[in-house]
Amino acid sequence: MTQPVSASSAQPAFIAVDQLTKRFGPMVAVDGVDLHLAKGETMAIIGPSAAGKSVLMKCLVGIYGADSGSISLNGDDVSRTAAPTRPEWASRIGMLFQHNALFDSLKVWENICFRQVELGIMNRADAKEHAIHLLGLVGLTTESADLTPNDLSGGMQKRVGIARAISSNPDILLLDNPTAGLDPVLSTHIELMIAKIAQQQGTTVISITNDMQIARTRYQNLIMMHEGKVYWSGKTGDIDDAHNEHLTQMLKGSSQGPITMRTGKREDGVFA
Incomplete structure (x- = not known):
C-alpha cells in the first residue's frame, strides 16, 4: 500500500496544517493530514467520496476544532474553535459550502x-x-x-x-466543489474568475474539485485524499511523474486500483 506523503512549499507557509486529526466518535474523518501553502498560492483537493475533504475544509474555516495536530494561519494557531484569533480569521476567510x-x-x-x-x-x-x-x-x-x-x-x-x-475580498478562499452542477462554459468562466482573484488580490485558494482537468490545469498545487489521509501532495506540474497508484486511479477515474467503493450507511455526508 502506498504510504501518505506530504510536501512543503519553498515559500513560507501562510496556511500550515500539521498532523491534523479529526474524529466523530470512533470514526476518523481526517487522519494525520499535512498541508502547507504559501500566501497567494492555489491548491486543489481531490479524492473519492468520504475521503475527508469537506471535513478538512470545515477545520480550516473553524467549524470543527482539531482533535490533535495543528492549524496555523499566517502564524496564528487556530487549531481549536475557541482560539483567540479565530473571530478575526473568520472575517478573513470566504467559503463556498458543499x-x-x-x-x-x-x-x-x-x-x-x-x-x-x-x-x-x-x-x-x-x-x-x-x-x-x-x-x-x-x-x-x-x-x-x-x-x-x-x-x-x-x-x-x-x-x-x-x-x-x-x-x-477574503485573504483565504475555501471552495467545496465550485463548479459542480455547472455547464463546461460556465465552469471555465468560474475557474478563470477564481484564478484572477487569486492573482490580483493575493488570495490563497483551496478548492475541492471532482473535475480532474480543472485540478491539473487551474491550480498550482494538489493533494489527493483517501479515507482521511493524504496519499499524494505536490505541484500539479509534477503529477505526470508522480507514479502514485492512488493519484493515477483518481485522475483516470478507473474502478481498478487501491481505491474501492465504500458501502454502508453514511452520516449525512459528514465524511465527504
Whole structure:
C-alpha cells in the first residue's frame, strides 16, 4: 500500500496544517493530514467520496476544532474553535459550502452580503449594489438579486454561494466543489474568475474539485485524499511523474486500483 506523503512549499507557509486529526466518535474523518501553502498560492483537493475533504475544509474555516495536530494561519494557531484569533480569521476567510448553505428566507442579494449588513460594514443600499456587481461576475442577472434561493436552479444557487464567498475580498478562499452542477462554459468562466482573484488580490485558494482537468490545469498545487489521509501532495506540474497508484486511479477515474467503493450507511455526508 502506498504510504501518505506530504510536501512543503519553498515559500513560507501562510496556511500550515500539521498532523491534523479529526474524529466523530470512533470514526476518523481526517487522519494525520499535512498541508502547507504559501500566501497567494492555489491548491486543489481531490479524492473519492468520504475521503475527508469537506471535513478538512470545515477545520480550516473553524467549524470543527482539531482533535490533535495543528492549524496555523499566517502564524496564528487556530487549531481549536475557541482560539483567540479565530473571530478575526473568520472575517478573513470566504467559503463556498458543499451544499451552498444559503438562507431560504433571504433574498439573493441579502445572502451575498449577509456578513456586511449584519456587522454594519455596509448599509443595505450599498450592500445590494455590491451584490449585484458580484452577480455579474458569476454570470447572473441583476433581476436575480431580488429572488430567493428557492427560485433558483441548483447551478444558480452554486453561483450565489460563490458570490457570497468572494464578497468580502477574503485573504483565504475555501471552495467545496465550485463548479459542480455547472455547464463546461460556465465552469471555465468560474475557474478563470477564481484564478484572477487569486492573482490580483493575493488570495490563497483551496478548492475541492471532482473535475480532474480543472485540478491539473487551474491550480498550482494538489493533494489527493483517501479515507482521511493524504496519499499524494505536490505541484500539479509534477503529477505526470508522480507514479502514485492512488493519484493515477483518481485522475483516470478507473474502478481498478487501491481505491474501492465504500458501502454502508453514511452520516449525512459528514465524511465527504
